[in-house]
Amino acid sequence: MLDQRVLTAIADVFGVAPDEVNLQSNPExxxxxxxxGHFKLIxxxxxxxxxxxxxxxxxxxxxxxxxxxxxxxxxxxx
Amino acid sequence: MKAxxxxxxxxxxxxxxxxxxxVDSLRxxxxxxxxxxxxxxxxxxxxxxxxxxSASELYARQPKVVILQLDGADLFMDVLRDPLSGCIDxxxxxxxxxxxxxxxxxxxxxxxxxxxxxxxxxxxAPLHALTGLEHHSPHTLSTISSLFNVHIGQxxxxxxxxxxxxxxxxxxxxxxxxxxxxxxWYLARCRLSQEAMKALAQGTVSLLRAWKGQxxxxxxxxxxxxxxxGVVGEDxxxxxxxxxxxxxxxxxxxxxxxxxxMRKGIILAICSKNNEEDxxxxxxxxxxxxxxxxxxxxxxxxxxxxxxxxRELASELNLALDSFVFIDxxxxxxxxVRSELPExxxxxWPKDPALYKSAxxxxxxxxxxxxxxxxxxxxxxxxxxxxxERRTLLESSSGNLESYYRSLExxxxxxxxxxxxxxxxxxxxQKTNQxxxxxxxxxxxxxxxxxxxxxALVLCLALSDRxxxxxxxxVMILRRLSAGExxxxxxxxSCRVIGRTVENALVGFASRILIDRSAEFLIGEYHPxxxxxxxxxxxxxxxxxxxxxxxxxxxWKLPLRERSVAIPDWITIDSSKEALSA
Numbered sequence: 001m002l003d004q005r006v007l008t009a010i011a012d013v014f015g016v017a018p019d020e021v022n023l024q025s026n027p028e029x030x031x032x033x034x035x036x037g038h039f040k041l042i043x044x045x046x047x048x049x050x051x052x053x054x055x056x057x058x059x060x061x062x063x064x065x066x067x068x069x070x071x072x073x074x075x076x077x078x
Numbered sequence: 079m080k081a082x083x084x085x086x087x088x089x090x091x092x093x094x095x096x097x098x099x100x101v102d103s104l105r106x107x108x109x110x111x112x113x114x115x116x117x118x119x120x121x122x123x124x125x126x127x128x129x130x131x132s133a134s135e136l137y138a139r140q141p142k143v144v145i146l147q148l149d150g151a152d153l154f155m156d157v158l159r160d161p162l163s164g165c166i167d168x169x170x171x172x173x174x175x176x177x178x179x180x181x182x183x184x185x186x187x188x189x190x191x192x193x194x195x196x197x198x199x200x201x202x203a204p205l206h207a208l209t210g211l212e213h214h215s216p217h218t219l220s221t222i223s224s225l226f227n228v229h230i231g232q233x234x235x236x237x238x239x240x241x242x243x244x245x246x247x248x249x250x251x252x253x254x255x256x257x258x259x260x261x262x263w264y265l266a267r268c269r270l271s272q273e274a275m276k277a278l279a280q281g282t283v284s285l286l287r288a289w290k291g292q293x294x295x296x297x298x299x300x301x302x303x304x305x306x307x308g309v310v311g312e313d314x315x316x317x318x319x320x321x322x323x324x325x326x327x328x329x330x331x332x333x334x335x336x337x338x339x340m341r342k343g344i345i346l347a348i349c350s351k352n353n354e355e356d357x358x359x360x361x362x363x364x365x366x367x368x369x370x371x372x373x374x375x376x377x378x379x380x381x382x383x384x385x386x387x388x389r390e391l392a393s394e395l396n397l398a399l400d401s402f403v404f405i406d407x408x409x410x411x412x413x414x415v416r417s418e419l420p421e422x423x424x425x426x427w428p429k430d431p432a433l434y435k436s437a438x439x440x441x442x443x444x445x446x447x448x449x450x451x452x453x454x455x456x457x458x459x460x461x462x463x464x465x466x467e468r469r470t471l472l473e474s475s476s477g478n479l480e481s482y483y484r485s486l487e488x489x490x491x492x493x494x495x496x497x498x499x500x501x502x503x504x505x506x507x508q509k510t511n512q513x514x515x516x517x518x519x520x521x522x523x524x525x526x527x528x529x530x531x532x533x534a535l536v537l538c539l540a541l542s543d544r545x546x547x548x549x550x551x552x553v554m555i556l557r558r559l560s561a562g563e564x565x566x567x568x569x570x571x572s573c574r575v576i577g578r579t580v581e582n583a584l585v586g587f588a589s590r591i592l593i594d595r596s597a598e599f600l601i602g603e604y605h606p607x608x609x610x611x612x613x614x615x616x617x618x619x620x621x622x623x624x625x626x627x628x629x630x631x632x633x634w635k636l637p638l639r640e641r642s643v644a645i646p647d648w649i650t651i652d653s654s655k656e657a658l659s660a
Contacts, residue, residue, distance in 0.1 A: 035266075036098050036266075039262070039265070039266050039268075040102065043099070046272070047272065055260070055261040
C-alpha cells in the first residue's frame with residue numbers, strides 16, 4: 001500500500017485524482033511528472049516529512065514505490 | 079478577478095539560473111495578495127537574446143514588470159572558479175559587469191519604456207578560496223560584489239522605473255546555508271532553496287506593493303507591555319521596564335525603530351487602556367522614552383473599547399482603516415480589533431520583548447516599506463499635529479467658515495512640475511483616493527513625460543498656513559483636446575487640506591493660465607470609485623455645466639470666457655518662478 005501522505009503529495013503536485021495514484025505511479029502514468037514536476041514533488045515531500053534526499057538519490061526516485069522506500073530508508077516511514 | 083478576463087499585468091522573469099520553481103512561489107505570493115498577474119519565465123541564461131531580439135516572446139507578452147535576476151555566481155563565474163589567478167582588478171571586473179548590465183537595461187527600456195524593471199543585488203558564498211586572504215592580502219571577492227551593488231544603486235537612481243531588490247540582504251537574513259541548496263544547483267541549475275524562493279517571492283511582491291503605494295500608513299500602539307514592560311498604573315513610572323540595560327533596552331530599541339518609521343513618514347498613534355495622566359507622565363518625563371508626546375499624531379488613552387477608539391483615530395487622522403496597523407501585546411485586544419475591524423492589520427505579536435524589534439522590522443519590510451522619502455514624509459507628523467490645532471480653531475470660530483479661512487492665513491505656491499516636484503506629484507497620483515476626480519495613477523517617468531509634452535500641462539500646488547507648511551497637496555494635469563478646448567486629466571487634493579477651498583484656488587489659477595493660452599472651454603470628468611465620493615460635486619460647486627453621464631462618469635464643461643473660477647481672497651497665491659524650485 002502507498003502511504004497516504006505520499007499519495008496526497010503526488011495528487012496535489014500533479015493535480016490528479018487521489019484514486020489514480022498507486023505504488024506503480026511514475027512519469028509515464030502521470031502527465032505532469034516531467035523533470036520540473038519531479039523536483040516540485042521532491043521539494044514538496046521534503047517539506048512534508050522534514051527530510052532531505054541526497055542529491056544522487058533524487059534522480060532514481062522514478063516511481064511512487066521507490067519514493068516510499070527512500071522515505072523508509074530515511075526513517076520517516078515504516 | 080473575472081473568469082476569462084485577461085490578467086491585469088504580466089510579470090516577466092529573466093535570469094542567469096533556472097527560475098522555473100520560483101515561478102510557483104511567486105504565483106502563490108501574488109495570489110495571497112489577490113493580484114491578478116500572469117508570470118512568464120524565460121529559459122535560463124537566455125536574457126541577452128530575449129532583450130536584443132525585438133521579436134522575442136518577452137516583448138510579445140508586453141510585461142509591466144521585468145525581473146532581471148542576474149546571480150553573482152553566474153555573472154562572476156570565471157573569477158569565482160579561480161580567484162587566485164593573477165592580481166584581479168576588482169573595480170574593473172565590477173565595472174565591466176555593470177556596464178554590460180546597463181547596456182542590456184537600455185536595450186530593454188528602449189523596447190519596453192514603461193515597464194518597471196527589478197534588479198537584484200549580488201552576493202557570493204561566504205566561504206571561498208580567498209577566505210583568510212581576504213582583508214590580509216590584495217586578493218578579494220567581497221570588493222567585487224560591493225562595487226557591483228553600488229553600480230546597481232546608481233542605475234536605480236538614474237532610472238526612475240528601475241527598482242532594486244536587495245537579495246544579498248535577504249540571503250544574509252535567512253543565512254546562506256538555508257538560501258542555497260547545492261542539490262538543486264547541481265541537478266536543476268537552480269540557485270535558490272525552497273525557503274529562499276519563498277523569501278524572494280515575498281520580497282518581490284512587497285517591493286512591487288511599495289512601488290504601487292499599497293503600504294500601510296499608520297501604526298497604532300498599545301502602551302503597557304508594548305512600549306514598555308509592566309503596567310504603569312500599578313508599577314509606577316520608576317517600576318516599568320524601559321532603559322539602557324537588560325530587557326528595558328529591548329523596549330527602548332523597539333521604540334527607536336518606531337521612531338525611524340515616523341522619520342520615514344509613517345504616522346504613529348496610541349490606543350491604550352490607562353489613566354491618561356499616568357501614561358502622559360511617562361511620555362513626557364521618562365528619561366529612556368525614545369518616543370515623546372509629539373511623535374504621535376493622535377492619542378486615545380482611556381478605558382473605552384479599542385475598536386471604538388480605532389474608528390475615532392481613523393476619522394481624526396482622515397485615514398481609511400485599511401491604512402492602519404495595530405500592535406498590542408494582549409491576544410484578547412488583538413482578537414477584538416481583528417473581529418470588529420477586519421480592515422486593520424493586527425499582526426500576531428511575540429510574547430518575548432527581546433523579539434519586538436525584529437518583529438517590527440519584519441512587519442515593516444512587508445507592510446510599511448518605503449522606497450523614497452519626500453519632504454512631506456519627513457514633516458508628516460508635525461502636519462497632523464498642526465491639523466489638530468486647526469480643528470481647535472475651527473471649533474472656536476463657531477461655524478463662521480469665512481472667518482476660519484481668513485484666520486488660517488493660507489498661502490498657495492502654484493507652478494508647473496519641475497524636477498523638484500515630480501516625485502511628490504507622482505506619489506500623490508499613486509496615493510490619493512478620496513479627493514481625486516479620475517484616480518489615474520502615474521509614475522515619475524509618466525509625470526516627467528507629461529510635463530514635457532507640448533499638449534499637456536502639469537500643475538502642482540503647495541499650501542502653507544499659520545500652523546504648518548503642508549508641502550505639495552494639489553495636482554492638476556491638463557491636456558489640450560483642440561485649440562480652444564482643454565481636458566482635466568487629473569485633479570486631486572491630499573486629504574489633509576480638504577475643506578479649505580484649495581480646489582477653488584487651484585482650478586482658478588489653472589483657468590487664468592488657460593485663458594492666457596486662448597482656451598475657451600475646460601472639460602472635467604468625475605469617475606466614481608468606492609472612495610472618492612467627497613469629490614462628486616466638485617465641478618458643480620465650481621460652476622461647471624453638466625454635459626451628461628455615461629457609464630457612471632459625469633462630464634462637465636466650463637466656458638472660460640463667460641465664467642471663471644474665482645481664487646478665494648483668503649488664499650494668497652505665489653506663482654513666482656522660485657515658489658516651487660526647492
